Amino acid sequence: MVVFNWPSFWEAFPVLAPGLTMTIGLTVLVMPIAVAVGLALAVTRLYTPKPVARVATFWVEVWRGTPLLLQLYWLYYVMPSEFGLQISAFTTVTIGLVCNVSAFLSENFRAGISSIRHGQRNAALALGMSETRAFFRVVLPQAWSRTLPETVNIWVELFKETSLVATLGVADLTYRAMALREENYRTLEVLTALALYYLFLAYPQAKFSDWIYRRTRTKE
Amino acid sequence: MINDDRVHAQGRPQLISIENVTRRYPNGVTALRGVSMVAYEGEVVCIIGPSGSGKSTLLRCVNGLEPIDSGRILFDGRTVGVKGRPAREIRRHIGMVFQSFELFPHMSVLANVGEGPRTVLRLPKQEVEQRAQTLLERVGLADKATSLPAQLSGGQQQRVAIARALAMEPRAMLFDEATSALDPENIGEVLSVMQALAQDGMTMLVVTHEMEFARTVADWVVVMDDGLILEEGRPERVFEDPRLARTGEFLSRVRKTS
Numbered sequence: 001m002v003v004f005n006w007p008s009f010w011e012a013f014p015v016l017a018p019g020l021t022m023t024i025g026l027t028v029l030v031m032p033i034a035v036a037v038g039l040a041l042a043v044t045r046l047y048t049p050k051p052v053a054r055v056a057t058f059w060v061e062v063w064r065g066t067p068l069l070l071q072l073y074w075l076y077y078v079m080p081s082e083f084g085l086q087i088s089a090f091t092t093v094t095i096g097l098v099c100n101v102s103a104f105l106s107e108n109f110r111a112g113i114s115s116i117r118h119g120q121r122n123a124a125l126a127l128g129m130s131e132t133r134a135f136f137r138v139v140l141p142q143a144w145s146r147t148l149p150e151t152v153n154i155w156v157e158l159f160k161e162t163s164l165v166a167t168l169g170v171a172d173l174t175y176r177a178m179a180l181r182e183e184n185y186r187t188l189e190v191l192t193a194l195a196l197y198y199l200f201l202a203y204p205q206a207k208f209s210d211w212i213y214r215r216t217r218t219k220e
Numbered sequence: 221m222i223n224d225d226r227v228h229a230q231g232r233p234q235l236i237s238i239e240n241v242t243r244r245y246p247n248g249v250t251a252l253r254g255v256s257m258v259a260y261e262g263e264v265v266c267i268i269g270p271s272g273s274g275k276s277t278l279l280r281c282v283n284g285l286e287p288i289d290s291g292r293i294l295f296d297g298r299t300v301g302v303k304g305r306p307a308r309e310i311r312r313h314i315g316m317v318f319q320s321f322e323l324f325p326h327m328s329v330l331a332n333v334g335e336g337p338r339t340v341l342r343l344p345k346q347e348v349e350q351r352a353q354t355l356l357e358r359v360g361l362a363d364k365a366t367s368l369p370a371q372l373s374g375g376q377q378q379r380v381a382i383a384r385a386l387a388m389e390p391r392a393m394l395f396d397e398a399t400s401a402l403d404p405e406n407i408g409e410v411l412s413v414m415q416a417l418a419q420d421g422m423t424m425l426v427v428t429h430e431m432e433f434a435r436t437v438a439d440w441v442v443v444m445d446d447g448l449i450l451e452e453g454r455p456e457r458v459f460e461d462p463r464l465a466r467t468g469e470f471l472s473r474v475r476k477t478s
Contacts, residue, residue: 117320117322119320119322120322120324122280122316122318123316123318123323123324123381124324124335125285126283126285126311126314126315126316126385127312127335127336127339127384127385128312128336128340128388129308129339129340133339137335138324142324142325142326145326
């Protein structure tokens with residue numbers, strides 16, 4: 001039986017704290033870009049000629065169908081050696097996370113956009129709007145609020161999955177925890193502290209997601 | 221002999237003219253097999269006929285929401301298109317009311333009515349709201365301006381949809397089975413708004429199953445079946461003395477059910 005060493009536990013918190021900036025920063029940086037890319041992918045799959053739409057679908061399936069860890073490794077090790085692209089670990093994980101998250105978001109948006117009745121578009125066109133305007137004024141706002149709960153879920157998932165960037169040496173919460181553990185060998189205390197960090201940060205986000213879900217449900 | 225002249229339209233210009241239009245859906249179903257008809261300025265034309273006869277398709281072709289395969293449709297002398305600026309230019313002069321209302325659920329009632337003037341006509345905010353408010357008064361819903369569509373009854377929603385179409389100050393209105401989705405107690409309020417509109421001289425193309433409305437409000441009745449026009453004429457004549465047996469059969473079927 002391992003004895004829980006309380007002092008090591010408490011000491012872990014300030015040591016991990018600097019990693020917060022990276023964990024939260026990555027989430028905040030990746031999400032808006034992924035939303036924009038995901039939306040662009042969804043629109044491409046729905047409204048462009050078949051060959052183009054198929055390419056977008058293939059792209060999405062690749063990123064949805066492979067593990068994030070593999071994707072990050074692939075970008076980090078294969079891109080420089082095979083294509084001669086020298087990019088920093090931070091840029092690599094940002095690109096990897098955007099590609100991964102935008103693939104899931106695009107599926108979400110595509111379903112949301114398709115769920116809006118065709119008559120809504122017709123009603124907008126009948127007023128004299130262009131297709132583009134009808135999309136942005138009428139279809140997208142409805143699809144957006146319908147998909148918001150799942151979008152927030154994906155956001156919370158992203159927040160937790162940023163922990164994989166530690167494997168490439170990006171100094172987030174998890175990276176700091178691993179480093180500290182190697183220093184003091186207090187695996188139980190350090191990892192418990194790390195878990196609490198994620199939990200306390202993710203919990204309000206999950207609650208927020210529930211609240212959004214209830215709100216969108218009552219509105220319809 | 222019942223008077224079957226189109227005297228009411230004498231000297232008026234043709235606003236909508238449909239010339240030998242055919243429409244075959246991509247799935248192979250032929251909805252229109254060569255339809256020609258005219259609506260004169262200020263005329264109320266009711267299009268009646270059994271379900272699946274092509275009435276609604278024809279109506280959607282008139283403002284270019286549905287493409288046609290051959291023939292042509294003119295609105296005020298201009299050919300109606302499906303895409304691009306010329307198509308939009310014509311659509312803004314034609315109001316349309318749908319069977320399922322199609323109000324924008326994420327906008328207030330006032331914003332729904334103001335949407336066309338705001339985004340298409342680009343009128344200043346104050347003018348938009350004033351116009352929307354005036355129109356809501358006209359359809360008897362001034363007190364619902366801040367409500368969301370979902371908070372209204374079907375009849376109220378359809379009256380808002382009429383106001384939304386009128387906000388563009390259209391030269392013609394298309395009604396696609398505007399009362400078919402309504403509970404019986406809500407039909408009357410929508411029909412009376414439509415009747416008032418007709419009395420104001422609006423050019424109206426009305427696809428309807430409301431035979432009483434067609435009989436009393438229409439200037440001209442067109443009977444369709446299986447993608448063709450069976451016959452057309454003054455409502456008194458069509459209802460009292462149908463020329464074709466099929467028209468008579470349809471009318472007696474409708475009388476039995478209503």
